Amino acid sequence: MSSSDKEIKVVKMARPVEPPRADDKEAEISREKGRAFLHGILLEIMDRPEDIAVTYSVGERTTIFKVECHPKSLGQLIGAKGKNISGIRAVISAMMARKGIRAIVEIPYIEPNE
Template sequence: MSEQEKVDARETGKRILCSILNEMLDHAEQVAVNYSVGDRTTIYKVNCHPQSLGQLIGAKGKNIGGIRAVISAMMARKGIRAIIEIPYVAHSNNRMEFSE
């Protein structure tokens, strides 16, 4: 896969993630998604209104877990590892850890 194809795939992932969040969250106008590219991983950083954070995470993390699964599967098909980070929440070993 060429570098331009990887850039296009990352942008498509960003657009799809934005679309999902805009349909899902009450304060959709305050949703911002940016990404950074590491050696082997693309990190999508989601910023949203603090009142939308509960909707984004969902009961027992099911909403964000589902979104992460979809985006990861979609990007893996293109040979890209993807991680979604949300404010105040770290994701490790299927556990959500809250930080300040």
């Protein structure tokens, strides 16, 4: 092998990509849009619209959307094998991620009657 026939190995290293950060005013508008969108979805899939409430709280790095509903409507919220709530969480998470906001949808826990 001559000096001109040497193989050159190239190693590519991935750089961490920072998600875009929304400023406080933009982030607050995005969170309110997410809350309204989530509330709208719930109104369409659940029976007792008067008992549905969606609030959010902002943590250090995460926004938590908290859903309150009538205990008898919880099954409609969760869906068969959790498909409804999984889909809702995926959509809300994707919506907020575009704005650089991490989001979680929290649902009520109701103790089973013994």
